[in-house]
Amino acid sequence: MQNLVTVLLAVLMIIPVAMISIGVKFLEDCPLEPRVPVYLLVGGCVLLLKLILCLWRAMQRRRHDSVDVSYDEGDAEAGFSSRTYRFMNVVLTMFLVGWHVAGSYWLFSIWKPRFKPLLHDPSEWCERSVYLFSVGQNLGLYCLSCLYLAAVCCLALVYRPPDADIIH
Template identity: 30%
Template sequence: MAENVERKRVTVKSRFERVKEKLKKLKAGLTTSLVIFVIIHIIMLIIGAINFKKCPASPNVPVYLIAEGVIGLVSKILSLGRNFILRYFKVDRIISIIGLVEVVFFICGSVWIYSAFEPKYDPVYGDQYCNRTAYLFALIFISCIYVILFSCLLIVLCLLTGFCVMVSVCGDADVESTQPERTPLPAVRNAD
């Protein structure tokens, strides 16, 4: 009896350790992706600052690059800091507000960038000119975000559809097979 209890404790501990290791790997993967996004936002900031006055076709494109670069850097650094340094400070509200501002700038940037499609990349065109690097970087960044968002949405919809189909196909059979067979109760006579 004592051996069984000890085996259960060892099994629970080993399962707990396996879950803990998987969480560490997941955290490392998330940290790596945050570092990659920090690098991308630094590049955005640099490209926007270098080409600040070089896009008369849509002057907001460099502004978008700078703003999205700064906001993205702050949010990613706070996210990284929350995991390592700021564990005891409440930064979740700040990260939420910054995330909301980032979404607003993303929508504004989409309008600014797609409305100027496709500018001239030669400065001789004057008001129709936009620096090729700044415009294409912003266009590719926003387009990649849209592809990621729509891919995630498609995956969720496929999973929900599969779940609904599974429930409709398997759900009826399970309900019918799990209902107990009813036997009629004997009639009770009153002895009046």
């Protein structure tokens, strides 16, 4: 199972690398909403950092079997790294959620922009690649979030305690 998680994390790194690449390449090519390429660039960097952190944690767990077990046995360094990992994971996740909400606002406030600059109004356009990739990435994340919430709800219904049916 740990090998599957490691491979999945490695494959998922394609997404932030693509976000960073498109954000850098088209940084100046969306004057209608200049924060859209910045949304991709910053979001890609933070997501890549989070995935590297998760990959590092998965490899560390595989190497030491369990960091928390070694902490319980008195290894203060392992406990520190475990607490640091959890703190960084929470901070990065909260940032990514907030950044995703901000990016959604920036993207959908310019819904269906022109993809070529007009001669009389050269600042009212956004590069097709950056805009469509941003919308696809944004909507894909909303779909994954909905699937995750549905899975959590289904698991909560299936694995509820046996005495949950008793009304007090």
